[in-house]
Amino acid sequence: MTIITGADELLDNEVYLDLRRLLNCRLYLKCEGFNFAGSVKVRPAAWMVTTAQRDGLIGPDSVLIESSSGNLGVALAVIAAAKGLRFVCVTDPKCNPAAADLMRALGAEVVVVDEPDAAGGYLAARKARVRARCAEDPSYVWLNQYENPANWVAHYENTAALIAKQFPRLDTLFIGTGTGGTLMGCARYFREHRPSVHIVAVDSVGSVNFSGAPGPRHIPGLGASTPMPLIDASLVNEVVRVREADAVRMCRRLASHGVLLGGSSGTVVGGATEWLKQHDSDRLTSVAIAPDLGERYMDTVYDDAWVERHYGPGTQDLLENT
Template sequence: MSVISVPQAFNEEELYVDVESIFGHSLLLKCEGFNFAGSIKLKAAAEMVASAERDGTLTADSILVESSSGNLGVALSMIAASKGYHFVCVTDSRCNLTTRLMMEALGSEVHVVVGQETNGGFLGARLDHVRQMCATDDRCVWLSQYTNQANWKAHYRTTAPEIAHSFPDLDVLFVGAGTTGTLMGCARYFRSWHRPVRIVAVDSAGSVAFGGTPGRRMIPGLGMSMRPPLLDESYVDEVVRVEEADTIRACRRLARQGFLFGGSTGTVVSGAIGWLTGHGAKALTAVAVAPDLGERYLDTIYQDNWVQDLYGADIVDDAPFALANSATCRPEPMKRTASTPSDERLLP
């Protein structure tokens, strides 16, 4: 029996779903959505708040401020409510309505930016708004998930050891790339493990986290409109980019089998299945980090009209049967070299 007094004290650590019967490849999803925040972002949020409290940056009079596309905002809203902090989440129009309502229900203030910076996209506009808040009120404390070292350390201390404990013979790990906190924490941990583990980053098509041409991204969560400052590519073996249509196909196929996962999880699953299909991998121990659940995507990914308007009717029609299309999942080997300095022009 578990008895807790604060919501952040609970997180399911050992639940995995084997999707072999759904996709034809043995892939174990580490389900990170079973906590009161509903996503893996609870780990980073708790670590960043605790770190700011330890160094004295965050005090009782502080106003927590953060830019988020959704899940981190919910996690920080929950922690702020339990600790008595005022929290302002700066998000944009891609943030799901359910997510915004959850943050407000927890007592947070939500600012939705409507413009886009020419170079920085929605993220640039959000960061400008955060800077303006901090410049006009010295009570504001910006945790900056994009540069905060506590982000990746949270997963170095929790997520990666949890996987290692459950799978001592792990061969390949698939991790979605957003701020790259989860990716870097896991990659750094397994770099010094007792056996080689192939680290495959899964990114959204249109993201420029690993370079490339920016493109439209309508599903919040993974992907970045700039190079993540936390990213060190020397720890990553390959990158797989996934089209949003394939994210939707994966989510809907899982849902037809009773598993309602979120957009980030659908992207990771699609990328992982594409990689496994391309490598003909049958005997590998493969684990993918599933960051979120699907309730917050009922009005987007699981809403037929939304999907048809943005991606076409065939996505809805083929959803129960379509396997992630490996042609749109592009494995890109990474060179194990010293990391390139991060582009932090958008950040403090």
């Protein structure tokens, strides 16, 4: 029996979904999201706040502020509420409405930046708004998930160590790439402790995380419009890029089997299954990290009108997967 005294204490789970029956693919899916934040982001959120408190950067009157497209914002809202802190999330119109509503329900202030920066898009505009708030009021503390080493240390100490414990013969690990926290924490851990593990980074088409061609992206979470400072490509063996339409297709295919995952998870599973088709997957022990569950994607990935509006002609097969 596990007993906790606050929402900030429930960080880890050891639930893996064997996808052989559902997708005819030898892949174990580490299902994140079974916590009060609903995603893997609860780990870096808790780690960044705890580290800042330990270093004396956060006091009882501090106001936490962060730029987020959704999941980390919800996670920080959970951690802040559990610790009795105020939290402001600066987001943009691509944020899932459900995520924004969750943050507000948890007591956070949600600031939506409506105009993208001419050079750096919505991400640069969000960062500029955060800096402006911090300049106006010294009580604001920007955790800065994009450069904060606690982002990846959380996954080094927890996520990767848990996977290594459960899979002593692991061959391949698939990890989605957003800020790079999960990817870098896991990659560093296995490079140091088990360098034979093949690290595959899964990114979205349109993201520039690994010098990809920039392009429109509509699903928040994975991918980036500007290179993420935390990412060290030398720690990654391979990069797989997934089209958003294929991520939607995978989400809906899994939902037809009762497994409702988020857009980031659909991207990771889509990339992993395509990679395994091209390799001797029956001889490999492979794990993919599913960052989030699907409830907060009802207005996007699982909404037929939204899918047709954003992906245009040729989307009928996506809709039929349900």
